[in-house]
Amino acid sequence: MRWQGRRGSRNIEDRRSMSGGAIGGIGGVGLLAVLAIGYFFGIDVTPILNEVSGQGQGRGGEVELTEADQQAGQFVSVTLADTEEIWGRIFQQQLGATYDPATLVLFKGVTQSPCGNASGATGPFYCPLDQKVYLDTAFFTTLSRQLGAKGDFAAAYVVAHEVAHHVQDELGILEKANALRQRSSEAESNAISVRIELQADCFSGIWAKQAEAQFGTLEPGDVDEAMNAAAQIGDDTLQRNAGRVPAPESFTHGTSEQRQRWFANGYEGGDVDSCDTFGANRL
DSSP states (O other): OOOTTSOOOSOEEEOTTSOSOBOOOOOHHHHHHHHHHHHHHOOOOHHHHHHHHTSOBSOSSOOOOOHHHHHHHHHHHHHHHHHHHHHHHHIIIIISOOOOOOEEEEOSSEEEETTEEEETTTOSEEETTTTEEEEOTHHHHIIIIISOOOSHHHHHHHHHHHHHHHHHHHTTHHHHHHHHHHTSOHHHHHHHHHHHHHHHHHHHHHHHHHHHHHHOOOOTTHHHHHHHHHHHTSHHHHHHHTTOOOOGGGOSSOOHHHHHHHHHHHHHHOSGGGGOTTSOSOO
16 A cells, blocks of 8 residues: 555544553453454453553553554554545535544543543444544554454555444434434344444445545555455454354354455445445345
């Protein structure tokens, strides 16, 4: 992915120099198992990680950003800027509307959001209450080393996916879907969540296609990196890697095959109408 030296976004809120505390190390299958708890059940498992690792290091106070931190921040800023330009044009041309970009919060360790604690345990997420994406770029290391999704475009896909939730929010889809989830059983709520997430994957595919067409930033193998990332974070794959038998009724993001297919739908279709997961009979 060609991103160096390109325009960054102004909608970055960088909290990394004032960290709420970094999470200590935990390796291999143990990390996957603990992350899976937070991923599947939507809870903050920071206390579990702290107990296992002997408490987080550097809690509170000012944190010095490393060169890697600086580069990761620039990478996210450029990726976010691309999403802003792409979705601004799509809203104008396809929907006759104006796109209001999200703010992306960079943090290290732990920070606060109106939707609860943001941490390395919760992973990247979008909070509709303040319309911000929360991201600890250390997740990119987890994505590559622990989850097997390597490459800068895999990391860009993560950013694009979270921004896609903001797109859903802008379109009024997220509010309606979440309201329906609150009135549903747990199994029905999970099924709605899967449709939300697969649509975000599809919107990410649209972003990838437009980034290729508008900016020429994609390099050979980039789409494969995104497809691999989609596969590695499928519910069935994550559950197997955490030592569990996949339980479809507990899925909240979709299977590896579904996530790849809906990303491909967006990439090949190129328009919002190709991403109607809520009207699809087959996911």
